[in-house]
Amino acid sequence: MTTPDSPEGRPTLAAWLVEYASIEADYLDSLQASGIPFAPRDDDAAERQAVRERLARKGARFRNGGASLSVGPLSTACEACATDEGSRTFYLSLACNRNCYFCFNANQEGYEEGLRLKKHWQEELDAFLDGNVPVTHIALTGGEPLLHPNEAAAFLEHAHQQAPNAHLRIYTDGDFLTEELLGRLRDAGLAELRLSVKPDEPGAAEEALHRMALAKRFIPHVMVEMPVIPGTVDEMKELLRSMDELGVFGINLLEFGYPMGDWTPFAERGFRIANPPFAIPYDYSYAGGLPVAGSELACLRLVEFALDEGLSLGVHYCSLENKNRTQIYQQNSAVALDDDVWEFDQDDFFWKTAKVFDGDVPAATRILDEAGTPWAADPDEPSIQFHPRHAPLLARRGIAVALSYHVVEHHDAPCLRELKLELA
Incomplete structure:
Protein backbone atom coordinates (compact mmCIF):
# COMPACT_ATOMS: atom_id res chain seq x y z
CA MET A 1 0.00 0.00 0.00
CA THR A 2 1.25 3.50 -0.82
CA THR A 3 1.82 5.59 2.32
CA PRO A 4 3.28 9.09 2.97
CA ASP A 5 6.61 7.52 3.93
CA SER A 6 6.82 5.13 0.99
CA PRO A 7 8.14 5.58 -2.58
CA GLU A 8 5.70 2.97 -3.92
CA GLY A 9 3.70 4.32 -6.84
CA ARG A 10 6.14 7.21 -7.14
CA PRO A 11 8.62 6.06 -9.81
CA THR A 12 10.73 9.23 -10.00
CA LEU A 13 11.14 9.43 -6.23
CA ALA A 14 11.90 5.70 -6.06
CA ALA A 15 14.51 6.03 -8.80
CA TRP A 16 16.29 8.86 -7.02
CA LEU A 17 16.33 7.00 -3.70
CA VAL A 18 17.82 3.97 -5.45
CA GLU A 19 20.37 6.21 -7.19
CA TYR A 20 21.66 7.74 -3.97
CA ALA A 21 21.74 4.36 -2.21
CA SER A 22 23.76 3.02 -5.14
CA ILE A 23 26.23 5.93 -4.97
CA GLU A 24 26.85 5.26 -1.29
CA ALA A 25 27.18 1.50 -1.86
CA ASP A 26 29.69 2.02 -4.67
CA TYR A 27 31.73 4.32 -2.43
CA LEU A 28 31.84 1.75 0.37
CA ASP A 29 32.60 -1.09 -2.08
CA SER A 30 35.58 0.82 -3.47
CA LEU A 31 37.02 1.26 0.00
CA GLN A 32 36.44 -2.36 0.97
CA ALA A 33 38.12 -3.46 -2.25
CA SER A 34 41.27 -1.69 -1.08
CA GLY A 35 41.33 -3.85 2.04
CA ILE A 36 39.60 -1.53 4.51
CA PRO A 37 37.01 -3.51 6.50
CA PHE A 38 33.73 -1.94 7.57
CA ALA A 39 31.59 -2.79 10.56
CA PRO A 40 28.08 -4.12 9.85
CA ARG A 41 25.80 -1.29 8.79
CA ASP A 42 24.41 0.65 11.77
CA ASP A 43 26.18 -1.84 14.03
CA ASP A 44 25.79 0.11 17.28
CA GLN A 331 31.07 26.58 1.10
CA ASN A 332 27.39 27.19 1.75
CA SER A 333 27.46 30.51 3.59
CA ALA A 334 29.14 32.17 0.62
CA VAL A 335 25.91 32.31 -1.37
CA ALA A 336 22.30 33.37 -0.79
CA LEU A 337 19.42 31.29 -2.16
CA ASP A 338 15.72 32.02 -2.47
CA ASP A 339 14.44 31.60 1.09
CA ASP A 340 10.95 30.85 -0.21
CA VAL A 341 12.11 27.35 -1.15
CA TRP A 342 15.56 26.97 0.47
CA GLU A 343 16.67 26.67 4.08
CA PHE A 344 20.25 27.23 5.26
CA ASP A 345 20.23 24.83 8.21
CA GLN A 346 21.96 26.57 11.12
CA ASP A 347 22.78 23.24 12.73
CA ASP A 348 24.58 21.28 10.02
CA PHE A 349 25.01 24.15 7.48
CA PHE A 350 23.59 22.26 4.47
CA TRP A 351 21.23 23.99 2.07
CA LYS A 352 17.97 22.04 2.18
CA THR A 353 14.74 22.01 0.22
CA ALA A 354 11.68 19.77 0.39
CA LYS A 355 10.49 17.90 -2.70
CA VAL A 356 7.36 16.14 -3.85
CA PHE A 357 7.33 13.83 -6.88
CA ASP A 358 5.12 12.13 -9.42
CA GLY A 359 1.39 11.76 -8.80
CA ASP A 360 1.64 13.68 -5.51
CA VAL A 361 2.47 16.91 -7.34
CA PRO A 362 -1.09 18.09 -8.24
CA ALA A 363 -2.40 17.61 -4.71
CA ALA A 364 0.72 19.18 -3.21
CA THR A 365 0.54 22.29 -5.37
CA ARG A 366 -3.15 22.71 -4.55
CA ILE A 367 -2.50 22.47 -0.80
CA LEU A 368 0.49 24.81 -0.95
CA ASP A 369 -1.48 27.34 -3.04
CA GLU A 370 -4.37 27.24 -0.58
CA ALA A 371 -1.88 27.95 2.23
CA GLY A 372 -0.23 30.77 0.26
CA THR A 373 3.05 28.87 0.27
CA PRO A 374 5.57 29.43 -2.59
CA TRP A 375 6.84 26.47 -4.56
CA ALA A 376 8.90 25.90 -7.69
CA ALA A 377 8.49 23.29 -10.42
CA ASP A 378 11.38 21.28 -11.84
CA PRO A 379 11.33 21.63 -15.65
CA ASP A 380 13.10 18.31 -16.18
CA GLU A 381 11.02 15.91 -14.06
CA PRO A 382 7.64 15.61 -12.34
CA SER A 383 8.55 17.26 -9.05
CA ILE A 384 8.25 20.49 -7.11
CA GLN A 385 10.31 21.97 -4.31
CA PHE A 386 9.43 24.23 -1.39
CA HIS A 387 10.73 25.29 2.01
CA PRO A 388 11.21 22.34 4.41
CA ARG A 389 9.15 24.04 7.13
CA HIS A 390 6.03 23.25 5.08
CA ALA A 391 6.72 19.51 4.86
CA PRO A 392 4.37 18.59 7.77
CA LEU A 393 1.51 20.36 6.00
CA LEU A 394 1.72 17.88 3.14
CA ALA A 395 2.73 14.82 5.12
CA ARG A 396 -0.47 15.11 7.15
CA ARG A 397 -2.41 14.84 3.88
CA GLY A 398 -0.80 11.56 2.82
CA ILE A 399 1.81 13.07 0.49
CA ALA A 400 5.36 11.68 0.43
CA VAL A 401 7.84 14.49 1.07
CA ALA A 402 11.57 14.09 0.52
CA LEU A 403 14.27 16.24 2.07
CA SER A 404 17.11 17.22 -0.28
CA TYR A 405 20.61 18.14 1.00
CA HIS A 406 22.82 20.41 -1.11
CA VAL A 407 26.29 21.88 -1.00
CA VAL A 408 27.63 24.81 -2.98
CA GLU A 409 30.71 23.98 -5.03
CA HIS A 410 32.87 26.71 -6.48
CA HIS A 411 34.19 25.97 -9.96
CA ASP A 412 34.10 28.64 -12.66
CA ALA A 413 30.99 29.85 -10.87
CA PRO A 414 29.13 28.67 -7.75
CA CYS A 415 26.87 25.70 -8.43
CA LEU A 416 24.55 23.60 -6.28
CA ARG A 417 25.17 19.89 -5.90
CA GLU A 418 22.57 17.58 -4.40
CA LEU A 419 24.20 15.09 -2.01
CA LYS A 420 21.32 13.17 -0.53
CA LEU A 421 17.59 12.66 -0.82
CA GLU A 422 15.72 11.09 2.08
CA LEU A 423 12.08 10.69 2.99
CA ALA A 424 11.15 13.38 5.49
Whole structure:
Protein backbone atom coordinates (compact mmCIF):
# COMPACT_ATOMS: atom_id res chain seq x y z
CA MET A 1 0.00 0.00 0.00
CA THR A 2 1.25 3.50 -0.82
CA THR A 3 1.82 5.59 2.32
CA PRO A 4 3.28 9.09 2.97
CA ASP A 5 6.61 7.52 3.93
CA SER A 6 6.82 5.13 0.99
CA PRO A 7 8.14 5.58 -2.58
CA GLU A 8 5.70 2.97 -3.92
CA GLY A 9 3.70 4.32 -6.84
CA ARG A 10 6.14 7.21 -7.14
CA PRO A 11 8.62 6.06 -9.81
CA THR A 12 10.73 9.23 -10.00
CA LEU A 13 11.14 9.43 -6.23
CA ALA A 14 11.90 5.70 -6.06
CA ALA A 15 14.51 6.03 -8.80
CA TRP A 16 16.29 8.86 -7.02
CA LEU A 17 16.33 7.00 -3.70
CA VAL A 18 17.82 3.97 -5.45
CA GLU A 19 20.37 6.21 -7.19
CA TYR A 20 21.66 7.74 -3.97
CA ALA A 21 21.74 4.36 -2.21
CA SER A 22 23.76 3.02 -5.14
CA ILE A 23 26.23 5.93 -4.97
CA GLU A 24 26.85 5.26 -1.29
CA ALA A 25 27.18 1.50 -1.86
CA ASP A 26 29.69 2.02 -4.67
CA TYR A 27 31.73 4.32 -2.43
CA LEU A 28 31.84 1.75 0.37
CA ASP A 29 32.60 -1.09 -2.08
CA SER A 30 35.58 0.82 -3.47
CA LEU A 31 37.02 1.26 0.00
CA GLN A 32 36.44 -2.36 0.97
CA ALA A 33 38.12 -3.46 -2.25
CA SER A 34 41.27 -1.69 -1.08
CA GLY A 35 41.33 -3.85 2.04
CA ILE A 36 39.60 -1.53 4.51
CA PRO A 37 37.01 -3.51 6.50
CA PHE A 38 33.73 -1.94 7.57
CA ALA A 39 31.59 -2.79 10.56
CA PRO A 40 28.08 -4.12 9.85
CA ARG A 41 25.80 -1.29 8.79
CA ASP A 42 24.41 0.65 11.77
CA ASP A 43 26.18 -1.84 14.03
CA ASP A 44 25.79 0.11 17.28
CA ALA A 45 23.31 2.75 16.08
CA ALA A 46 20.61 1.78 18.58
CA GLU A 47 23.06 1.97 21.49
CA ARG A 48 24.36 5.37 20.34
CA GLN A 49 20.86 6.72 19.97
CA ALA A 50 19.90 5.46 23.43
CA VAL A 51 22.89 7.21 25.02
CA ARG A 52 22.13 10.42 23.11
CA GLU A 53 18.53 10.37 24.33
CA ARG A 54 19.67 9.87 27.93
CA LEU A 55 22.20 12.70 27.58
CA ALA A 56 19.50 15.01 26.24
CA ARG A 57 17.29 14.24 29.25
CA LYS A 58 20.23 14.83 31.59
CA GLY A 59 20.98 18.27 30.14
CA ALA A 60 23.92 17.73 27.79
CA ARG A 61 24.38 20.39 25.12
CA PHE A 62 24.00 19.40 21.46
CA ARG A 63 25.51 21.63 18.77
CA ASN A 64 26.08 21.51 15.01
CA GLY A 65 23.30 19.05 14.32
CA GLY A 66 24.42 16.76 17.16
CA ALA A 67 27.96 16.45 15.81
CA SER A 68 29.24 18.29 18.90
CA LEU A 69 28.06 17.30 22.37
CA SER A 70 29.28 18.67 25.70
CA VAL A 71 28.76 18.98 29.42
CA GLY A 72 30.42 21.44 31.79
CA PRO A 73 32.69 24.27 30.63
CA LEU A 74 33.31 24.51 26.90
CA SER A 75 36.21 26.39 25.35
CA THR A 76 35.09 29.45 23.45
CA ALA A 77 37.38 28.26 20.68
CA CYS A 78 35.18 25.17 20.27
CA GLU A 79 32.10 27.37 20.16
CA ALA A 80 33.68 29.42 17.35
CA CYS A 81 35.08 26.46 15.45
CA ALA A 82 32.26 25.53 13.08
CA THR A 83 31.75 28.90 11.43
CA ASP A 84 35.44 29.78 11.63
CA GLU A 85 34.56 33.50 11.50
CA GLY A 86 37.21 35.46 13.35
CA SER A 87 38.94 32.23 14.30
CA ARG A 88 41.98 30.74 12.57
CA THR A 89 44.51 27.98 13.22
CA PHE A 90 48.12 28.31 12.04
CA TYR A 91 51.21 26.13 12.06
CA LEU A 92 54.91 26.91 11.99
CA SER A 93 55.76 23.50 10.56
CA LEU A 94 54.21 20.06 10.31
CA ALA A 95 57.30 18.40 11.80
CA CYS A 96 56.69 16.35 14.93
CA ASN A 97 58.83 14.41 17.37
CA ARG A 98 56.26 11.62 17.48
CA ASN A 99 55.04 9.18 14.86
CA CYS A 100 51.44 8.35 15.77
CA TYR A 101 49.92 5.80 13.42
CA PHE A 102 46.59 7.67 13.45
CA CYS A 103 47.99 11.14 12.65
CA PHE A 104 46.21 13.03 9.86
CA ASN A 105 49.00 15.49 9.07
CA ALA A 106 50.54 13.55 6.18
CA ASN A 107 47.27 13.96 4.25
CA GLN A 108 47.56 17.74 4.15
CA GLU A 109 48.31 19.39 0.86
CA GLY A 110 51.99 20.35 0.67
CA TYR A 111 52.94 18.09 3.58
CA GLU A 112 56.58 17.60 2.57
CA GLU A 113 57.08 21.34 2.17
CA GLY A 114 55.22 21.88 5.42
CA LEU A 115 57.81 19.89 7.37
CA ARG A 116 60.15 22.86 7.03
CA LEU A 117 59.82 25.85 9.34
CA LYS A 118 57.87 28.64 7.69
CA LYS A 119 60.01 31.68 7.02
CA HIS A 120 57.09 34.03 6.51
CA TRP A 121 54.71 33.00 9.26
CA GLN A 122 54.28 36.61 10.40
CA GLU A 123 53.04 37.67 6.97
CA GLU A 124 50.45 34.90 7.07
CA LEU A 125 49.35 35.89 10.56
CA ASP A 126 49.20 39.60 9.67
CA ALA A 127 47.04 38.89 6.64
CA PHE A 128 44.46 37.36 8.99
CA LEU A 129 44.83 40.09 11.62
CA ASP A 130 44.34 42.80 8.97
CA GLY A 131 41.22 41.18 7.51
CA ASN A 132 37.68 42.52 7.58
CA VAL A 133 36.41 40.14 10.29
CA PRO A 134 37.09 40.96 13.97
CA VAL A 135 39.65 38.49 15.30
CA THR A 136 38.35 36.38 18.20
CA HIS A 137 40.52 33.23 18.34
CA ILE A 138 44.00 32.29 17.15
CA ALA A 139 45.55 28.84 17.50
CA LEU A 140 49.02 27.46 16.91
CA THR A 141 49.31 23.79 16.03
CA GLY A 142 51.62 21.52 14.08
CA GLY A 143 53.20 19.03 13.93
CA GLU A 144 54.62 19.90 17.28
CA PRO A 145 54.86 23.69 17.56
CA LEU A 146 57.24 23.56 20.53
CA LEU A 147 59.92 21.99 18.35
CA HIS A 148 60.38 25.71 17.56
CA PRO A 149 60.00 27.33 20.99
CA ASN A 150 61.40 30.73 20.06
CA GLU A 151 59.19 31.05 17.01
CA ALA A 152 56.15 29.76 18.93
CA ALA A 153 56.62 32.37 21.64
CA ALA A 154 57.19 35.07 19.02
CA PHE A 155 54.05 34.02 17.14
CA LEU A 156 51.89 34.27 20.26
CA GLU A 157 53.47 37.53 21.36
CA HIS A 158 52.86 39.14 17.96
CA ALA A 159 49.27 37.88 17.86
CA HIS A 160 48.64 39.18 21.38
CA GLN A 161 50.12 42.58 20.58
CA GLN A 162 48.04 42.99 17.43
CA ALA A 163 44.82 41.43 18.79
CA PRO A 164 44.96 41.78 22.58
CA ASN A 165 41.38 40.56 23.06
CA ALA A 166 41.79 37.41 20.98
CA HIS A 167 41.80 34.04 22.72
CA LEU A 168 45.18 32.37 22.04
CA ARG A 169 45.65 28.61 22.29
CA ILE A 170 48.34 26.09 21.42
CA TYR A 171 48.27 22.34 20.69
CA THR A 172 51.22 20.33 21.97
CA ASP A 173 52.22 16.80 22.92
CA GLY A 174 53.89 18.32 25.97
CA ASP A 175 57.26 16.65 25.50
CA PHE A 176 59.12 19.99 25.53
CA LEU A 177 57.22 21.75 28.30
CA THR A 178 59.40 23.29 30.99
CA GLU A 179 58.77 25.94 33.61
CA GLU A 180 60.89 28.40 31.63
CA LEU A 181 59.01 27.79 28.38
CA LEU A 182 55.59 27.86 30.05
CA GLY A 183 56.48 31.21 31.59
CA ARG A 184 57.39 32.56 28.15
CA LEU A 185 54.14 31.29 26.67
CA ARG A 186 52.13 32.83 29.51
CA ASP A 187 53.88 36.18 29.09
CA ALA A 188 53.20 36.01 25.35
CA GLY A 189 49.47 35.92 26.05
CA LEU A 190 48.66 32.19 25.85
CA ALA A 191 45.20 31.58 27.32
CA GLU A 192 44.67 27.89 26.56
CA LEU A 193 46.99 24.90 26.27
CA ARG A 194 45.65 21.71 24.68
CA LEU A 195 47.72 18.69 25.54
CA SER A 196 47.55 15.57 23.40
CA VAL A 197 47.73 12.16 25.02
CA LYS A 198 48.69 9.10 23.00
CA PRO A 199 45.84 6.86 24.08
CA ASP A 200 47.41 3.42 23.72
CA GLU A 201 50.94 4.18 24.95
CA PRO A 202 51.89 2.69 28.37
CA GLY A 203 52.37 5.38 31.01
CA ALA A 204 51.02 8.13 28.76
CA ALA A 205 48.18 9.08 31.11
CA GLU A 206 50.45 9.43 34.14
CA GLU A 207 52.95 11.55 32.23
CA ALA A 208 50.14 13.71 30.85
CA LEU A 209 48.76 14.35 34.34
CA HIS A 210 52.20 15.48 35.47
CA ARG A 211 52.39 17.89 32.54
CA MET A 212 48.87 19.18 33.20
CA ALA A 213 49.77 19.96 36.78
CA LEU A 214 52.87 21.81 35.61
CA ALA A 215 51.02 23.76 32.91
CA LYS A 216 48.22 24.78 35.29
CA ARG A 217 50.73 26.86 37.25
CA PHE A 218 51.20 29.12 34.23
CA ILE A 219 48.33 28.88 31.75
CA PRO A 220 44.71 29.85 32.61
CA HIS A 221 42.99 27.02 30.74
CA VAL A 222 44.67 23.62 30.46
CA MET A 223 42.90 20.93 28.47
CA VAL A 224 43.45 17.53 26.96
CA GLU A 225 42.51 16.80 23.35
CA MET A 226 42.77 13.19 22.28
CA PRO A 227 41.08 10.49 20.19
CA VAL A 228 39.13 7.85 22.04
CA ILE A 229 40.11 4.35 20.96
CA PRO A 230 37.42 1.65 21.17
CA GLY A 231 37.96 -0.58 24.17
CA THR A 232 39.60 2.08 26.36
CA VAL A 233 36.53 3.41 28.18
CA ASP A 234 37.63 2.15 31.62
CA GLU A 235 41.10 3.71 31.26
CA MET A 236 39.55 6.94 30.03
CA LYS A 237 37.23 7.09 33.04
CA GLU A 238 40.23 6.97 35.35
CA LEU A 239 41.91 9.72 33.34
CA LEU A 240 38.79 11.91 33.62
CA ARG A 241 38.63 11.38 37.38
CA SER A 242 42.29 12.29 37.79
CA MET A 243 41.95 15.36 35.59
CA ASP A 244 38.97 16.50 37.62
CA GLU A 245 40.92 16.14 40.84
CA LEU A 246 43.67 18.34 39.33
CA GLY A 247 41.14 21.02 38.43
CA VAL A 248 41.84 20.80 34.70
CA PHE A 249 39.53 22.94 32.55
CA GLY A 250 38.34 20.17 30.26
CA ILE A 251 38.89 17.51 27.63
CA ASN A 252 37.99 17.23 23.96
CA LEU A 253 37.12 13.63 23.17
CA LEU A 254 37.84 13.19 19.48
CA GLU A 255 36.24 10.51 17.37
CA PHE A 256 39.06 8.15 16.44
CA GLY A 257 39.80 8.32 12.74
CA TYR A 258 41.66 6.43 10.05
CA PRO A 259 43.70 8.90 7.93
CA MET A 260 43.60 6.79 4.75
CA GLY A 261 47.23 5.74 5.05
CA ASP A 262 48.71 2.41 6.08
CA TRP A 263 45.90 0.21 7.37
CA THR A 264 48.32 -2.28 8.98
CA PRO A 265 48.43 -0.79 12.52
CA PHE A 266 44.64 -0.53 12.50
CA ALA A 267 44.31 -4.13 11.30
CA GLU A 268 46.69 -5.32 14.03
CA ARG A 269 44.35 -3.80 16.61
CA GLY A 270 41.22 -5.27 15.08
CA PHE A 271 39.62 -1.98 14.06
CA ARG A 272 36.93 -1.49 11.45
CA ILE A 273 35.45 1.61 9.84
CA ALA A 274 32.05 2.92 10.92
CA ASN A 275 29.27 2.04 8.50
CA PRO A 276 28.08 4.39 7.16
CA PRO A 277 31.08 6.61 7.86
CA PHE A 278 29.10 9.85 7.48
CA ALA A 279 25.40 10.70 7.42
CA ILE A 280 25.87 12.71 4.22
CA PRO A 281 28.43 11.16 1.83
CA TYR A 282 30.76 13.78 0.37
CA ASP A 283 34.39 14.48 -0.43
CA TYR A 284 35.19 16.14 2.87
CA SER A 285 38.53 17.90 2.97
CA TYR A 286 39.37 17.33 6.65
CA ALA A 287 42.48 15.28 5.92
CA GLY A 288 40.44 12.65 4.09
CA GLY A 289 39.80 10.54 7.18
CA LEU A 290 37.15 8.00 8.12
CA PRO A 291 35.71 7.29 11.59
CA VAL A 292 36.65 4.05 13.31
CA ALA A 293 33.70 1.95 14.44
CA GLY A 294 33.00 2.03 18.16
CA SER A 295 34.76 5.30 18.94
CA GLU A 296 31.62 7.43 18.92
CA LEU A 297 29.82 5.10 21.32
CA ALA A 298 32.85 5.16 23.64
CA CYS A 299 32.89 8.99 23.55
CA LEU A 300 29.18 9.23 24.29
CA ARG A 301 29.53 6.87 27.24
CA LEU A 302 32.34 9.01 28.63
CA VAL A 303 30.24 12.16 28.38
CA GLU A 304 27.46 10.37 30.26
CA PHE A 305 29.98 9.14 32.84
CA ALA A 306 31.11 12.71 33.49
CA LEU A 307 27.50 13.77 34.05
CA ASP A 308 26.65 10.85 36.30
CA GLU A 309 29.85 11.29 38.34
CA GLY A 310 29.23 15.02 38.74
CA LEU A 311 32.67 15.92 37.39
CA SER A 312 33.46 19.63 37.24
CA LEU A 313 35.68 19.59 34.17
CA GLY A 314 34.23 20.22 30.73
CA VAL A 315 33.82 17.13 28.55
CA HIS A 316 33.26 17.72 24.84
CA TYR A 317 32.69 15.07 22.20
CA CYS A 318 33.95 16.34 18.83
CA SER A 319 33.07 13.92 16.02
CA LEU A 320 34.64 13.76 12.59
CA GLU A 321 31.28 15.03 11.33
CA ASN A 322 31.87 18.09 13.51
CA LYS A 323 35.25 18.67 11.88
CA ASN A 324 33.52 18.64 8.50
CA ARG A 325 30.97 21.26 9.55
CA THR A 326 33.49 24.06 8.99
CA GLN A 327 33.98 23.05 5.36
CA ILE A 328 30.24 22.90 4.70
CA TYR A 329 29.66 26.25 6.40
CA GLN A 330 32.37 27.97 4.39
CA GLN A 331 31.07 26.58 1.10
CA ASN A 332 27.39 27.19 1.75
CA SER A 333 27.46 30.51 3.59
CA ALA A 334 29.14 32.17 0.62
CA VAL A 335 25.91 32.31 -1.37
CA ALA A 336 22.30 33.37 -0.79
CA LEU A 337 19.42 31.29 -2.16
CA ASP A 338 15.72 32.02 -2.47
CA ASP A 339 14.44 31.60 1.09
CA ASP A 340 10.95 30.85 -0.21
CA VAL A 341 12.11 27.35 -1.15
CA TRP A 342 15.56 26.97 0.47
CA GLU A 343 16.67 26.67 4.08
CA PHE A 344 20.25 27.23 5.26
CA ASP A 345 20.23 24.83 8.21
CA GLN A 346 21.96 26.57 11.12
CA ASP A 347 22.78 23.24 12.73
CA ASP A 348 24.58 21.28 10.02
CA PHE A 349 25.01 24.15 7.48
CA PHE A 350 23.59 22.26 4.47
CA TRP A 351 21.23 23.99 2.07
CA LYS A 352 17.97 22.04 2.18
CA THR A 353 14.74 22.01 0.22
CA ALA A 354 11.68 19.77 0.39
CA LYS A 355 10.49 17.90 -2.70
CA VAL A 356 7.36 16.14 -3.85
CA PHE A 357 7.33 13.83 -6.88
CA ASP A 358 5.12 12.13 -9.42
CA GLY A 359 1.39 11.76 -8.80
CA ASP A 360 1.64 13.68 -5.51
CA VAL A 361 2.47 16.91 -7.34
CA PRO A 362 -1.09 18.09 -8.24
CA ALA A 363 -2.40 17.61 -4.71
CA ALA A 364 0.72 19.18 -3.21
CA THR A 365 0.54 22.29 -5.37
CA ARG A 366 -3.15 22.71 -4.55
CA ILE A 367 -2.50 22.47 -0.80
CA LEU A 368 0.49 24.81 -0.95
CA ASP A 369 -1.48 27.34 -3.04
CA GLU A 370 -4.37 27.24 -0.58
CA ALA A 371 -1.88 27.95 2.23
CA GLY A 372 -0.23 30.77 0.26
CA THR A 373 3.05 28.87 0.27
CA PRO A 374 5.57 29.43 -2.59
CA TRP A 375 6.84 26.47 -4.56
CA ALA A 376 8.90 25.90 -7.69
CA ALA A 377 8.49 23.29 -10.42
CA ASP A 378 11.38 21.28 -11.84
CA PRO A 379 11.33 21.63 -15.65
CA ASP A 380 13.10 18.31 -16.18
CA GLU A 381 11.02 15.91 -14.06
CA PRO A 382 7.64 15.61 -12.34
CA SER A 383 8.55 17.26 -9.05
CA ILE A 384 8.25 20.49 -7.11
CA GLN A 385 10.31 21.97 -4.31
CA PHE A 386 9.43 24.23 -1.39
CA HIS A 387 10.73 25.29 2.01
CA PRO A 388 11.21 22.34 4.41
CA ARG A 389 9.15 24.04 7.13
CA HIS A 390 6.03 23.25 5.08
CA ALA A 391 6.72 19.51 4.86
CA PRO A 392 4.37 18.59 7.77
CA LEU A 393 1.51 20.36 6.00
CA LEU A 394 1.72 17.88 3.14
CA ALA A 395 2.73 14.82 5.12
CA ARG A 396 -0.47 15.11 7.15
CA ARG A 397 -2.41 14.84 3.88
CA GLY A 398 -0.80 11.56 2.82
CA ILE A 399 1.81 13.07 0.49
CA ALA A 400 5.36 11.68 0.43
CA VAL A 401 7.84 14.49 1.07
CA ALA A 402 11.57 14.09 0.52
CA LEU A 403 14.27 16.24 2.07
CA SER A 404 17.11 17.22 -0.28
CA TYR A 405 20.61 18.14 1.00
CA HIS A 406 22.82 20.41 -1.11
CA VAL A 407 26.29 21.88 -1.00
CA VAL A 408 27.63 24.81 -2.98
CA GLU A 409 30.71 23.98 -5.03
CA HIS A 410 32.87 26.71 -6.48
CA HIS A 411 34.19 25.97 -9.96
CA ASP A 412 34.10 28.64 -12.66
CA ALA A 413 30.99 29.85 -10.87
CA PRO A 414 29.13 28.67 -7.75
CA CYS A 415 26.87 25.70 -8.43
CA LEU A 416 24.55 23.60 -6.28
CA ARG A 417 25.17 19.89 -5.90
CA GLU A 418 22.57 17.58 -4.40
CA LEU A 419 24.20 15.09 -2.01
CA LYS A 420 21.32 13.17 -0.53
CA LEU A 421 17.59 12.66 -0.82
CA GLU A 422 15.72 11.09 2.08
CA LEU A 423 12.08 10.69 2.99
CA ALA A 424 11.15 13.38 5.49
